[in-house]
Amino acid sequence: MMRSVPIGEAARQSGVKVPTIRYYEHIGLLPAPNRTEGNRRHYETSDLRRLAFIRHSRELGFDIEAIRTLLTLQDNPSQPCATADTIAQARLADVVQRIRSLTALKAELELMVEGCRRGKVGECRVIEVLADHSQCEHARH
């Protein structure tokens, strides 16, 4: 079995693009891997796991600083996990809030689009509503 892989293969396996991997190294999120004689990075299984962790975290919308903290926690398994829990809860609260405001937005946009009679711009409800906020149903935004 392969003991280590070059960056392109690491990208393929992790789903993180090559320049992004280098970027993560640059900002200190991923440790600098060993190099071959020809100065090329090669990644061990542990690096690939870390990369997968980062990718999954990014997919869940955690920002880099949060991921940095989560990775540090992962490296110290005997610590209490209150911090991890707090970070995840904050992210959850943010997602819930976003869903709320996007749902309000959706209602607004549906009204606009339904109201459009496909005529001239002068009578277009889309433009009209944009120009006059008070025509919105709920002024939640």
Add this chain to the structure above:
Amino acid sequence: MMRSVPIGEAARQSGVKVPTIRYYEHIGLLPAPNRTEGNRRHYETSDLRRLAFIRHSRELGFDIEAIRTLLTLQDNPSQPCATADTIAQARLADVVQRIRSLTALKAELELMVEGCRRGKVGECRVIEVLADHSQCEHARH
């Protein structure tokens, strides 16, 4: 009645911050207003209306290029409004998609947070799930 207001007052009335107003002028979204003798911008009612239009559009998540197009349309009311309708519909589709993926995300995060027993990091479900994507319910993301 006030014929024109300085930038701070325009910011107050429109809810757009002072540097952002200057930024909009810089990128050509807002026409450069007249200046006082002391070189200060002063805004007419029409400028304030345009600013309100921009702000509302941004709140609804339209990007600057879309707003540029919408503003041009507003300036030409006799044109057909198909373009405006298309832009709004694209935005709506985007919002719907975002709500979908955020809702999947929410489920994921709830599982993580609920699974956390507030113990040590080594047994924390938050960290565990982040490290192993296959533990996710639906691999929609």
Add this chain to the structure above:
DNA sequence: CTTGCTCCTCTAGTCGCTAGAGAATGTAGC
């Protein structure tokens, strides 16, 4: 006349990448 606010221009920073230049290294076929 001084205090304190608003305003001016300009540059640089934010976040999380992404794109591109220009060079070196590695691999496969001949």
Add this chain to the structure above:
DNA sequence: GCTACATTCTCTAGCGACTAGAGGAGCAAG
């Protein structure tokens, strides 16, 4: 070996939509 091509390297600059800060000028009230 030689050539062609892919992959990798470093470095810098750009994206969107602002935001922050420096350093200075204008202006209104006490």
